[in-house]
Amino acid sequence: MKKVIIVMGSDSDLPVMEPAMKTLADFGVPHEVRVISAHRTPEEAHRLSANARADGVGVIIAAAGKAAHLAGVLAASTTLPVIGVPIKSSAFGGLDSLLSTVQMPAGVPVATVAVDGAQNAALLAVQMLAICDGQLAEALSEHKLAMADSVAAKDAKVRASYGK
Ligand code: RP5
Numbered sequence: 001m002k003k004v005i006i007v008m009g010s011d012s013d014l015p016v017m018e019p020a021m022k023t024l025a026d027f028g029v030p031h032e033v034r035v036i037s038a039h040r041t042p043e044e045a046h047r048l049s050a051n052a053r054a055d056g057v058g059v060i061i062a063a064a065g066k067a068a069h070l071a072g073v074l075a076a077s078t079t080l081p082v083i084g085v086p087i088k089s090s091a092f093g094g095l096d097s098l099l100s101t102v103q104m105p106a107g108v109p110v111a112t113v114a115v116d117g118a119q120n121a122a123l124l125a126v127q128m129l130a131i132c133d134g135q136l137a138e139a140l141s142e143h144k145l146a147m148a149d150s151v152a153a154k155d156a157k158v159r160a161s162y163g164k
């Protein structure tokens with residue numbers, strides 16, 4: 001199976017991104033985690049991205065905050081899908097990160113999830129890998145059923161408390 005690489009602009013992004021690691025582990029998807037900055041280590045960002053396909057990577061997840069150019073910079077040097085996670089910042093609550101990540105020029109797409117949307121980034125990566133992997137697709141179906149069961153259980157509890 002191809003692996004997923006999670007790249008963060010700083011180790012300060014790690015607490016937000018931990019659900020992504022957990023989700024990939026839950027689906028048995030091999031993954032690596034790196035701290036590489038579009039601004040502080042731009043050469044390493046280019047090197048990782050340019051070599052990612054040859055290194056067995058299927059999807060890149062890039063998380064960054066503030067002037068969050070990491071996902072776009074990685075997308076510039078690869079034809080692999082890049083999923084961007086805008087990290088909530090203190091000054092603008094993540095709107096700065098969201099716009100920096102999502103507003104890519106035509107020709108270089110970044111699939112941007114919600115601010116701090118680490119779990120959805122991982123699920124989207126799994127869904128991309130599942131295009132050509134029946135077992136992974138089956139695991140995703142089971143995950144959806146489990147989510148529906150959990151909502152049904154909450155519904156039953158609320159109805160029992162408040163009637164109807
Ligand atoms: C971004 O700046 C990082 O992705 C992080 O979200 C933010 C702050 O980084 P640190 O100053 O905590 O290293 O590049």
